[in-house]
Amino acid sequence: MTDRFQQLLASIKPVDMNLSGAIQAHLDDLTKPLGSLGRLEEVAMKYCIATGTAEPSLAKKKLFCFAADHGVAAEGVSAYPAEVTPQMVYNMLGGGAAINVLSRQAGADLEVVDMGVNHDFADHPMLRKRKVRYGSSNMAAGPALTIDQTVQAIMAGAELALEAHAQGYDLLGTGEMGIANTTPATALYSVLLGVPVASITGRGTGIDDAGLQRKVEVIERSIEVNRANLSTPLEVLAALGGLEIAGICGLILGAASVGVPVVVDGFISTAAAVCAIKLSCKTSDYLFFSHLSNEQGHRAVMQKLGARPILDLDLRLGEGTGAALAMQVIEASIKLYREMATFSSAGVSGKND
Amino acid sequence: MTDRFQQLLASIKPVDMNLSGAIQAHLDDLTKPLGSLGRLEEVAMKYCIATGTAEPSLAKKKLFCFAADHGVAAEGVSAYPAEVTPQMVYNMLGGGAAINVLSRQAGADLEVVDMGVNHDFADHPMLRKRKVRYGSSNMAAGPALTIDQTVQAIMAGAELALEAHAQGYDLLGTGEMGIANTTPATALYSVLLGVPVASITGRGTGIDDAGLQRKVEVIERSIEVNRANLSTPLEVLAALGGLEIAGICGLILGAASVGVPVVVDGFISTAAAVCAIKLSCKTSDYLFFSHLSNEQGHRAVMQKLGARPILDLDLRLGEGTGAALAMQVIEASIKLYREMATFSSAGVSGKND
Numbered sequence: 001m002t003d004r005f006q007q008l009l010a011s012i013k014p015v016d017m018n019l020s021g022a023i024q025a026h027l028d029d030l031t032k033p034l035g036s037l038g039r040l041e042e043v044a045m046k047y048c049i050a051t052g053t054a055e056p057s058l059a060k061k062k063l064f065c066f067a068a069d070h071g072v073a074a075e076g077v078s079a080y081p082a083e084v085t086p087q088m089v090y091n092m093l094g095g096g097a098a099i100n101v102l103s104r105q106a107g108a109d110l111e112v113v114d115m116g117v118n119h120d121f122a123d124h125p126m127l128r129k130r131k132v133r134y135g136s137s138n139m140a141a142g143p144a145l146t147i148d149q150t151v152q153a154i155m156a157g158a159e160l161a162l163e164a165h166a167q168g169y170d171l172l173g174t175g176e177m178g179i180a181n182t183t184p185a186t187a188l189y190s191v192l193l194g195v196p197v198a199s200i201t202g203r204g205t206g207i208d209d210a211g212l213q214r215k216v217e218v219i220e221r222s223i224e225v226n227r228a229n230l231s232t233p234l235e236v237l238a239a240l241g242g243l244e245i246a247g248i249c250g251l252i253l254g255a256a257s258v259g260v261p262v263v264v265d266g267f268i269s270t271a272a273a274v275c276a277i278k279l280s281c282k283t284s285d286y287l288f289f290s291h292l293s294n295e296q297g298h299r300a301v302m303q304k305l306g307a308r309p310i311l312d313l314d315l316r317l318g319e320g321t322g323a324a325l326a327m328q329v330i331e332a333s334i335k336l337y338r339e340m341a342t343f344s345s346a347g348v349s350g351k352n353d
Numbered sequence: 354m355t356d357r358f359q360q361l362l363a364s365i366k367p368v369d370m371n372l373s374g375a376i377q378a379h380l381d382d383l384t385k386p387l388g389s390l391g392r393l394e395e396v397a398m399k400y401c402i403a404t405g406t407a408e409p410s411l412a413k414k415k416l417f418c419f420a421a422d423h424g425v426a427a428e429g430v431s432a433y434p435a436e437v438t439p440q441m442v443y444n445m446l447g448g449g450a451a452i453n454v455l456s457r458q459a460g461a462d463l464e465v466v467d468m469g470v471n472h473d474f475a476d477h478p479m480l481r482k483r484k485v486r487y488g489s490s491n492m493a494a495g496p497a498l499t500i501d502q503t504v505q506a507i508m509a510g511a512e513l514a515l516e517a518h519a520q521g522y523d524l525l526g527t528g529e530m531g532i533a534n535t536t537p538a539t540a541l542y543s544v545l546l547g548v549p550v551a552s553i554t555g556r557g558t559g560i561d562d563a564g565l566q567r568k569v570e571v572i573e574r575s576i577e578v579n580r581a582n583l584s585t586p587l588e589v590l591a592a593l594g595g596l597e598i599a600g601i602c603g604l605i606l607g608a609a610s611v612g613v614p615v616v617v618d619g620f621i622s623t624a625a626a627v628c629a630i631k632l633s634c635k636t637s638d639y640l641f642f643s644h645l646s647n648e649q650g651h652r653a654v655m656q657k658l659g660a661r662p663i664l665d666l667d668l669r670l671g672e673g674t675g676a677a678l679a680m681q682v683i684e685a686s687i688k689l690y691r692e693m694a695t696f697s698s699a700g701v702s703g704k705n706d
Contacts, residue, residue, distance in 0.1 A: 031444050032451055033432070033558035037674070038647050038667025079386070079704045087701045091384050096694025098385055104692075105685055205386035206704065294391050312665060313682070314391025321390070328681050329666070332458055339457075341449025348440045351432045351559065 005151050008158050011257040015049045015285045022054040030340040031348050043288070043310070043333040050261040050286045051170070058334040061108035061327055062164050063173035063320045064128075064251055065092060065099055066157070066244035068116035069135030071144065072222065073180035077215045079206040082135075085179045086119035088319075092177070093124045098317055099175055102324035106331075108173060110320075113160065115153055116243030130156040136242050139184060139222040143229060143239040150238040150246050157250025158257070165258040172255050173263040173290075173327055174272065175320020176244045180204075182295060185271035187219045187240040189297065191230055192274050193304045197223070200297030202267075205316075233278035241275070248272035253279065256286040263330065265323040266293035266315060270301060277305075290326030291315055358504045361511050364610040368402045368638045375407040382695040386704075396641070396663070396686040403614040403639045404523070411687040414461035414680055415517050416526035416673045417481075417604055418445060418452055419510070421469035421596035422488030424497065425575065426533035430568045432559040435488075438532045439472035441672075445530070446477045451670055452528055455677035459684075461526060463673075466513065468506055469596030470531075483509040489595050492537060492575040496582060496592040503591040503599050510603025511610070518611040525608050526616040526643075526680055527625065528673020529597045533557075535648060538624035540572045540593040542650065544583055545627050546657045550576070553650030555620075558669075586631035594628070601625035606632065609639040616683065618676040619646035619668060623654060630658075643679030644668055 027041050028034055035041060048056050067089050073082045091097045092112050103110040113128045114121055118135040121127055132153050136144035145153070164172055182204040190197045201216045223230075226239035237246055249272040255262045256276075264273045264287055276283045284305075291311035292298060302309060310326040343350060380394050381387055388394060401409045420442050426435045444450045445465050456463040466481045467474055471488040474480055485506050489497035498506070517525055535557040543550045554569045576583075579592035590599055602625040608615045609629075617626045617640055629636045637658075644664035645651060655662060663679040696703060 030451075031441070031449060032670050036558065036647075036668065036670040037451065038669065040666060040668070081702055081705055084702050087699070088384070091694055091699045091701055094694065094699065096384060096692075096699050098383075098390065098689055098693055101688050101692045102685060105681075105688055205389065294389075310666075313393060313663075315389065315393070316391065317385050317389040325682065325685060328458075329678065332455060332678060335454050335458055336451055339449075339454045340451055341444055341447065346440070346444045346447065346449050348444055349434055349437050352434055 001151050001155065004155060008253055008257060009280050012253065012280045012282050014282050016052060017049065019049055019054055020045065023048045026054060029342040031343055031346050037336060040333040040336060043330055044337045047261055047330060047334060050259065052259055056334055056337065058170045058331055060169045061106065061171045062169045063103050063108045063110050063175055063324055064113055064160060065110065065175035065177060065320050066113045066115050066247040067177040068243035069118040070178055070180040070184060070242050071136050071138035072140055072183050072218065074138055075140055075218045077183045077218050078180040078204055080179050082118065082179045085177060086117050088177050089117060089121065093126050097319060098321050099319035099324060102321050106324045106327045108324060108327055113247060115247040132243050139240055140218050140225060143226055144184060144241055145238045147234065147238050150234060153243045153246035154250035157247035158254030161251045161254030161260065162258060165260050169260065171261055171263065171327060171330065172251065173320055173323035174248045174251060174269040175265050175323060176248060176268045176318055178242060178244050181242055181244065181268050183215060183219060184240055184242045184245060185268045186297060187222050188236060188271045188275060189301055191223060191236050191240060192233065192278055193301065195300060200300055202296030233275055237275045245272045249275040252276040252283060256283045261286050261288060263288045263290050263323040263326050265290055265320045266318055267295040267298050268318055270298065288326060288330060291322035354504050354508060357508060361606055361610060362633050365606065365633045365635050367635050369405060370402065372402055372407055373398065376401045379407060383693040384696055384699050384701050390689060393686040393689060396683055397690045400614055400683060400687060403612065405612055409687055409690065411523045411684055413522045414459065414524045415522045416456045416461045416463050416528055416677055417466055417513060418463065418528035418530060418673050419466045419468050419597035419600040420530040422471040423531055423533040423537060423595050424489050424491035425493055425536050425571065427491055428493050428571045430536045430571050431533040431557055433532050435471065435532045438530060439470050441530050442470060442474065446479050450672060451674050452672035452677060455674050459677045459680045461677060461680055466600060468600040485596050492593055493571050493578060496579055497537060497594055498591045500587060500591050503587060503594065506596045506599035507603035510600035511607030514604045514607030514613065515611060518613050524614055524616065524680060524683065525604065526673055526676035527601045527604060527622040528618050528676060529601060529621045529671055531595060531597045534595055534597065534621050536568060536572060537593055537595045537598060538621045539650060540575050541589060541624045541628065542654055544576060544589050544593060545586065545631055546654065548653060553653055555649030586628055590628045598625045602628040605629040605636060609636045614639050614641060616641045616643050616676040616679050618643055618673045619671055620648040620651050621671055623651065641679060641683060644675035
């Protein structure tokens, strides 16, 4: 397993920036003032570079919603009880969750991945069973996961990406469901990006002031308790992460290894992306950050990463909702790139000179 | 004509805020943490209030791209020659402009309205002929339009909105094409919102520093020359506006009069929206501002209006491109409102209390 994990990391290739000249030349020949499509042009450029072509296609999109439970929920860090994790998985399988609505609108296929929900699900066409264990351990008392479990979860995510690539998907999106998971995500940010816990801890699904104070204390205690096992990004992810976070990290690494761009959802998914980038910095060239979460701390994280998310809609729901919305903007940029007339073909005059 | 214009203004009714309780109750019953869909919930609320129902539908969308020429182009305020206006209209009729791509993606029907292009077009199924005259006069030397011409253009836009309403369109979008039209738009903002010209004058399609200085001087001169005829919003629109701007203003007023929400594109369309709001302040309850334009000045205008646009993608193309993109976000919010499961129906637990 560890060998395959090292092979996965080694297989992520740097993108070919030499393509940028041809891509920019095409963007500048489209019938519009130079640069007037703003960030849509940046998105098209990044997509082309990531997929390694100046003639991009974007026909098939898929969104994976990774679900898992968290032992740290026992510390009272979430406004909702842990049984909401399986309940919301059932809601997704029934088509009634927000991510069902938005992935339908985006024309993206949706699958829910059980990475470690504390519940046994029957088979369902939308459900992928990749359970590593029935939820993580309480990280405030020791490591959330073992290294082996973490690698197993990463590899499960990576294999889903490779499978999707083989099925012809051009663009993947991340999402998650897991009561209490802003707590491990915040711990990961604090350690991996060197940010004080209190400055980035937010209210998640809606805890009150006392809950927020408790959450900060639990995260600080978790980091302290696990201090001896935080030497590498993999150790950090094992000690302070969770199974859905590791699965998303793996999806990102797998997609990057085959040149498929990934749209990263919000606060939790970004924590998984930070793990992936720390494991292989080349990964960042394959990532789109979909939206600025309303979860306190996401703005600081985006600044640390030097990233400007595509949307800013005050979302704090997760599931992949921001990723599904941003997929439509990315698709718009590729449609413009492919379908607009050029100055020469349309007989439109250029600038006065 | 003036009687019908006064009737149009009088027919715009205030929205019924009493609906907000029922709408909020439904939003809060959807299977998500309270308020976690952020601005999508605000958008759904506004759409419901504007359309006067807690059970909204959004089945048919239409975008109108209004085109006209501007006498002030002779002052050298644009980077592109005036003949680009009809060339770009032909590009739209041929399906190759950015707005064609984005309205197709949004599932919105598109029509181009010739309000006053300095060119005679043959009939075309996508073209609506509403030409008032072959472009406006040079506002730096006197009024751009007469009051009668302005009212005629407004009423043409209003009638398109009424027709679309009769055809069952639920949501309309604005767009425009008219070389030099950031110049009249900036003049309108300066007078109607009381903002210094230099602080909001931008580079439009891409003029250089000398051109920018000239543009400021031309706008200031235009305001000075027309000073005696700037007593009412209608006079301001006539003296410093343009035919596509008046047409958009009319579309907004007409749509508001029948309770159809309008998605306002960028810098030019917002100037038309400001005219409409100054003519009838109730209009603002029917408007969505689609995006923050990269045109210098739009941010200050949005702050003056107390509005936060839906998107921020550094677009500065016009045509309705931002409106088409924002339509998809508005549609997402209505789909979520209509299609998500409720807590009771889905058997999902609520918050810990």
